[in-house]
Amino acid sequence: xxxxxxxxxxxxxxxxxxxxxxxxxxxxxxxxxxxxxxxxxxxxxxxxxxxxxxxxxxxxxxxxxxxxxxxxxxxxxxxxxxxxxxxxxxxxxxxxxxxxxxxxxxxxxxxxxxxxxxxxxxxxxxxxxxxxxxxxxxxxxxxxxxxxxxxxxxxxxxxxxxxxxxxxxxxxxxxxxxxxxxxxxxxxxxxxxxxxxxxxxxxxxxxxxxxxxxxxxxxxxxxxxxxxxxxxxxxxxxxxxxxxxxxxxxxxxxxxxxxxxxxxxxxxxxxxxxxxxxxxxxxxxxxxxxxxxxxxxxxxxxxxxxxxxxxxxxxxxxxxxxxxxxx
Numbered sequence: 001x002x003x004x005x006x007x008x009x010x011x012x013x014x015x016x017x018x019x020x021x022x023x024x025x026x027x028x029x030x031x032x033x034x035x036x037x038x039x040x041x042x043x044x045x046x047x048x049x050x051x052x053x054x055x056x057x058x059x060x061x062x063x064x065x066x067x068x069x070x071x072x073x074x075x076x077x078x079x080x081x082x083x084x085x086x087x088x089x090x091x092x093x094x095x096x097x098x099x100x101x102x103x104x105x106x107x108x109x110x111x112x113x114x115x116x117x118x119x120x121x122x123x124x125x126x127x128x129x130x131x132x133x134x135x136x137x138x139x140x141x142x143x144x145x146x147x148x149x150x151x152x153x154x155x156x157x158x159x160x161x162x163x164x165x166x167x168x169x170x171x172x173x174x175x176x177x178x179x180x181x182x183x184x185x186x187x188x189x190x191x192x193x194x195x196x197x198x199x200x201x202x203x204x205x206x207x208x209x210x211x212x213x214x215x216x217x218x219x220x221x222x223x224x225x226x227x228x229x230x231x232x233x234x235x236x237x238x239x240x241x242x243x244x245x246x247x248x249x250x251x252x253x254x255x256x257x258x259x260x261x262x263x264x265x266x267x268x269x270x271x272x273x274x275x276x277x278x279x280x281x282x283x284x285x286x287x288x289x290x291x292x293x294x295x296x297x298x299x300x301x302x303x304x305x306x307x308x309x310x311x312x313x314x315x316x317x318x319x320x321x322x323x324x325x326x327x
Contacts, residue, residue, distance in 0.1 A: 022124040022238075023093045023176030033180060042184065045169045048137045048191075050181035067133040071146040075116040082299035083156045084112035084201075085147045087119045089135040091164035091173040091183070095126030096240040100205065101135065103242075103312060104161045104250045111254055112159055113303045117150070119143050123175060126239075135164070136173055137181045141191055148195035157296050158192075158200040163246060165236060166206025168229070185215035192216075199296050201260075205245045207232040210286045219292035224249070224264055228284035234275065234316075241313030244271050245285065248316075256308045259301060261289065278320050 028034060033041065033051070041049075077083045088105035090097035101122040109118040121135035121143060133139050147158055162183075165172045170184035192200060198220045204212050209225035216223045226233035226245035235243035242251055248270040253263035264287045275282050 020126075020128055022095050022126050025093075025174060025176060027177050029180055041182075042169050045182035045184035046186040048141060048181070048183060048187045050137045050173065050179070052179050054178050063133060066131070067139055067142060070119050070121075070133050071142065073116070074119065074146055074150050076150050077117075077152045077156050079152075082296050083117060083151065084108075084114045084159050084300055085117045085119075085151050085156065086112065086114040086159045086161070087140075087143050087147060088121070088161040089140055089143075089163070090122035091135040091162060091171055093123035093134075093175045093179075094165075094236070094238040095124055096236055096238055096243065097135075097163045098122040098125045098130065099241050099313065100163045100243060100246040100250075101161065104163070104203075104246060107250050107254055107309070108159050108161060110309070111304050112157075112300050114159065119147070134175055134179065135162075136175065136179060137183050137187075140183065144191050144195055144197070148197055151197075153196045153198065155296070156199065157300065158197045158202075160200065161203045161205070161250075163205040163243065166204075166208045166227075166233075168208050168211060170211060171204060171206045171209065185212045188212065189215045199293070201293075201297075203249070205233070205243050207236075209233065210284070213286050213288050217288040217290065219290045220296070221288070221290045222260065222293045222297065223286070223288045225286045226283060228286055231281065231283045233283040233285075234280060235319060237319045240316055240319050242316040244274060244283070244316045246316070247311075247313075248274075251311045251313065255311065257304060257306050260297060261287075274317050274320070 086105055086108045088101045090101035102120055102125060105118050105120045109115055120132055121139050122130060122132050123134055124130045162171055170182050173179060173181035201222045202216055204225045207227055208229055209227050210229035212225055213223050233245055249267035253266040268285050271285060
């Protein structure tokens, strides 16, 4: 199906000369998805679909231990303090997403005073096998439940950053040739609602990620996406260190001591310039700020560092070096 094909459009391998080769997408999605209708795939995504194949038993045990270790390290909230809990997730095993999720966790944890309250779920960063739990639908569910358990949902805030390939049904999980699945807006909304997490700052870095805005927008939430519901985003090349969205927003704008709304505006303008320079169809990043989010956002930003940090990695726009610039 076209939906699953989107998750393997960018199949570049590791950079030449590296001894380590990260897991690659080499085969088509499993028949259970290839035979499904678009309606069946959407229903599966709404239910948090996840399909694993060819996993050795020892790998399964090791994954269980990685997740248990990550969840056990989460510290409880501080009474009277608006604490942020950062969950940064790469749902695809292409190293660009693993690198982006790791660095996004560092930037967001620093900005929102979330040391000890940050979880990263991601595959390889391209240099070695990942020592982190993978960013699968099931692991996201467990991590969200752990955050809800540790936080005071009346005053604390979830900061969720997800990065992967996307489709009109939501964000895609694809771990090499072993793991497949998806998380739709309905599924994410249902998990957050069931857990009572109303104060939330959600970033979705993926094509078509604007599909999350209507469902997740609420009085106490902020939702920022890399694209509209009808558009692709750019930079998801395996060798990249960042997607366009991650580089512009996280690696640059959010490193500076400025309000979130200003950072989103800066990143949106930066992305528009990059896209215009190379005559790309505008991705149209989206942002929704609920009126009730102003209070917790002000509390978090009051504690944000007053000094900027330097961007890391090669610019996402470097992947466009062979694409002619427009006028």
